[in-house]
Amino acid sequence: MKILLVDDSKAMRLIVRRTLRQAGFGDHAITEVSNGKEALDAVRADHPDLILSDWNMPEMNGIEFLDALNAEGISVKFGFVTTERTPEMRARAEGAGASFLIVKPFTPEDFKVALASILG
Amino acid sequence: MELSVWLDAAAQAASEIATGSLGATSTTWEGRPATTLPGDLCGVYLPLLSDELALQFGFLATFVVCAKLSRALLGIAPDEELESEADVFDAVGEITNLVAGGVKARLVGRCTVNLGVPLALQGRVFPASGSRSMQGVIRIDESDVWLVMTGTPRSPNR
Numbered sequence: 001m002k003i004l005l006v007d008d009s010k011a012m013r014l015i016v017r018r019t020l021r022q023a024g025f026g027d028h029a030i031t032e033v034s035n036g037k038e039a040l041d042a043v044r045a046d047h048p049d050l051i052l053s054d055w056n057m058p059e060m061n062g063i064e065f066l067d068a069l070n071a072e073g074i075s076v077k078f079g080f081v082t083t084e085r086t087p088e089m090r091a092r093a094e095g096a097g098a099s100f101l102i103v104k105p106f107t108p109e110d111f112k113v114a115l116a117s118i119l120g
Numbered sequence: 121m122e123l124s125v126w127l128d129a130a131a132q133a134a135s136e137i138a139t140g141s142l143g144a145t146s147t148t149w150e151g152r153p154a155t156t157l158p159g160d161l162c163g164v165y166l167p168l169l170s171d172e173l174a175l176q177f178g179f180l181a182t183f184v185v186c187a188k189l190s191r192a193l194l195g196i197a198p199d200e201e202l203e204s205e206a207d208v209f210d211a212v213g214e215i216t217n218l219v220a221g222g223v224k225a226r227l228v229g230r231c232t233v234n235l236g237v238p239l240a241l242q243g244r245v246f247p248a249s250g251s252r253s254m255q256g257v258i259r260i261d262e263s264d265v266w267l268v269m270t271g272t273p274r275s276p277n278r
Contacts, residue, residue, distance in 0.1 A: 104218055
């Protein structure tokens with residue numbers, strides 16, 4: 001499967017990649033971009049199967065990115081990997097169609113639980 | 121809500137992140153010293169926007185400590201060099217983001233908080249008129265990190 005990783009922090013993208021490997025999902029093709037605007041272009045060009053996105057990013061944040069996907073009628077599995085963990089944010093994410101929300105800091109187990117049904 | 125409540129929440133969140141994500145064995149909240157911020161610090165400020173206050177949360181330390189914490193976050197060996205100064209600030213930005221997320225979680229039910237995008241800096245920042253600022257030191261293992269909360273009241277007519 002093709003996974004698109006969206007986070008403005010290079011450090012966090014590295015950590016997410018490593019955690020995916022530790023969770024047993026290291027065989028998938030992962031591409032990276034650093035904000036929602038770049039991610040939207042990447043989705044149009046590469047059609048990923050799964051998007052893992054941060055929430056707070058410059059240019060276009062994660063929820064604006066998800067709203068933009070919805071507005072274009074693009075259907076793709078989408079999950080947030082974010083420090084945002086309030087009930088309001090979780091409800092906002094689910095309302096926009098996010099499949100899951102992984103809270104930073106996270107463990108490989110958190111990724112296993114969230115992604116098992118999607119990545120097998 | 122008093123600035124000290126925000127700073128105490130940041131101290132608790134920083135301790136949690138230090139012993140969790142950074143693998144520190146101990147943290148000590150040294151509290152709020154009477155001294156001003158040292159001039160040789162660098163780090164990251166991140167906006168926290170609440171109903172009443174526009175805050176800037178600072179996570180500051182010497183560059184050596186910033187690099188050490190970055191290596192801890194990224195799982196890089198102490199004798200291994202990070203790629204660049206930008207990588208250090210990027211990692212410290214992520215640490216600051218994690219701590220800010222912890223602050224927000226601790227204040228759920230008391231106020232609404234929106235997080236902004238982190239900004240790295242080297243050197244001293246001076247609050248503008250109308251701003252209040254408070255800082256304290258958290259010792260993470262043998263390293264001192266300064267936590268800063270600077271707040272400006274928000275206009276009711278915003």
